[in-house]
Amino acid sequence: MSLSMQEQIRAKVREGYGTIARTEQSCCSGASCCGSTPEVARELAVKLGYDPTLLETLPEGTNLGLSCGNPQAIATLAKGEHVLDLGSGAGFDVFLAAQAVGPSGKAIGVDMTVEMLAKARRNAEAFATRTGLGNVEFRLGEIEHLPVADSSVDVVVSNCVINLSPDKPRVWREIARVLKPGGRVAISDLALLRPLPEGATSLVDALVGCVAGASLVSDIERDIRAAGLVDAEISVKHEYVAVMENVGDSLYQQILALLPEGRKLSDYIVSADISARSSRAGDKHVPGTGPGGGDDARLHDEAPAWHQSSSCCGAGETGCC
Numbered sequence: 133m134s135l136s137m138q139e140q141i142r143a144k145v146r147e148g149y150g151t152i153a154r155t156e157q158s159c160c161s162g163a164s165c166c167g168s169t170p171e172v173a174r175e176l177a178v179k180l181g182y183d184p185t186l187l188e189t190l191p192e193g194t195n196l197g198l199s200c201g202n203p204q205a206i207a208t209l210a211k212g213e214h215v216l217d218l219g220s221g222a223g224f225d226v227f228l229a230a231q232a233v234g235p236s237g238k239a240i241g242v243d244m245t246v247e248m249l250a251k252a253r254r255n256a257e258a259f260a261t262r263t264g265l266g267n268v269e270f271r272l273g274e275i276e277h278l279p280v281a282d283s284s285v286d287v288v289v290s291n292c293v294i295n296l297s298p299d300k301p302r303v304w305r306e307i308a309r310v311l312k313p314g315g316r317v318a319i320s321d322l323a324l325l326r327p328l329p330e331g332a333t334s335l336v337d338a339l340v341g342c343v344a345g346a347s348l349v350s351d352i353e354r355d356i357r358a359a360g361l362v363d364a365e366i367s368v369k370h371e372y373v374a375v376m377e378n379v380g381d382s383l384y385q386q387i388l389a390l391l392p393e394g395r396k397l398s399d400y401i402v403s404a405d406i407s408a409r410s411s412r413a414g415d416k417h418v419p420g421t422g423p424g425g426g427d428d429a430r431l432h433d434e435a436p437a438w439h440q441s442s443s444c445c446g447a448g449e450t451g452c453c
C-alpha cells in the first residue's frame with residue numbers, strides 16, 4: 133500500500149475517533165459502529181471480564197465502549213512493570229494497568245487522535261485525584277512509529293486498535309523494538325477467519341468500526357513471527373460478533389447484506405486474544421525452534437464464554453469495536 137494511501141486511511145480513522153472523543157456518540161446513532169452510552173459501555177466491559185469494582189475507579193468518560201476484548205486478563209500485570217497501551221483512546225486500559233503495576237510501575241498510552249489524547253490527559257488528572265496515582269502518561273503518536281524508546285517496556289497491551297492500522301507488519305516490528313528482552317504482548321483485536329466481500333471492505337464506517345481493516349488470523353500469526361516475537365498464541369472468540377449481529381447494529385446489518393446467503397457475520401469476524409513475547413537477551417530467534425517443538429503461533433478456538441444476549445443497537449446494549 134502506498135504511503136499516501138496509508139495516510140488517507142489514518143486520516144479517516146483519526147476523523148472517526150476525533151468525533152467519538154468530542155461527542156461520545158453511541159454506535160446506536162448509526163454514524164459508525166463505535167462508542168456507547170456509559171451504562172452500555174460499563175455492561176460491555178463487565179461482560180468482557182473487567183472487574184466491576186475497578187471500573188468504579190475510572191473517571192467518567194474513560195470507558196467509551198470501544199473495546200472488543202480484555203487484554204489485561206491475559207497480561208497478568210505485576211507491580212513495578214512498565215506497560216504500553218497502543219491506541220489508548222480515553223485511557224480505559226491505561227488507568228486499569230496503572231493500578232495493577234502500582235506507583236513503582238508505569239502505564240503509557242499512545243494514540244494518534246488529538247481529541248482522544250486531550251480527553252485521556254483530562255481523565256488522568258481526575259484519576260490522580262481519585263487514586264493518588266501519578267504513574268500514567270499519554271503520548272501523541274502513531275502505533276507504526278511509536279514515541280517510545282527501544283527495549284523499555286515490560287508489557288504491550290492494546291484493545292481493538294491494530295486492525296485500524298494500514299501497516300500492521302510495521303506495528304508488530306515496533307512492538308518487538310520497544311519490548312524489553314523477555315517482555316510480553318497481550319492484545320485483543322478483531323480478526324477475520326476468511327476475507328470479507330469487497331463491498332464490505334470499502335465502507336468507511338466499517339473501517340472506523342474495526343471491521344474492514346481486520347486481518348486474517350493467519351496474517352496476524354505471520355506478522356508476529358516476522359517481527360521476531362516468539363511463543364505467539366491466538367484465541368478466537370466467536371460470540372462477540374454473534375452478539376452484534378443479533379442486535380440490529382446498523383453497520384453490521386449493512387455488512388450482513390453483502391455476505392453470501394446463509395453466511396453469518398461471525399463466520400467471518402471474531403474477537404481474538406493475542407499473546408506473544410520478545411525473545412530473551414542473547415537468544416537468536418530461529419523460526420520453528422521454540423519450546424514444545426516450535427514457536428509457531430498456536431490457534432485456539434474458544435467456546436463462547438460470555439453473553440449470548442445483550443446488545444446495543446436495537447435492544448440497547450453493547451459497544452461495537
Ligand SMILES: C[S@@+](CC[C@H](N)C(=O)[O-])C[C@H]1O[C@@H](n2cnc3c(N)ncnc32)[C@H](O)[C@@H]1O
Nearest residue numbers: 149198199219220221243244245274275291296
Ligand atoms: C477502537 S478505539 C480503542 C480505544 C481504547 N483502546 C479502548 O479500548 O477504549 C481505537 C483507538 O485507536 C486509535 N488509533 C487508531 N489507529 C491508530 C494508529 N495508527 N496510531 C495510533 N492510534 C491509533 C484511535 O484514535 C482510537 O482512540
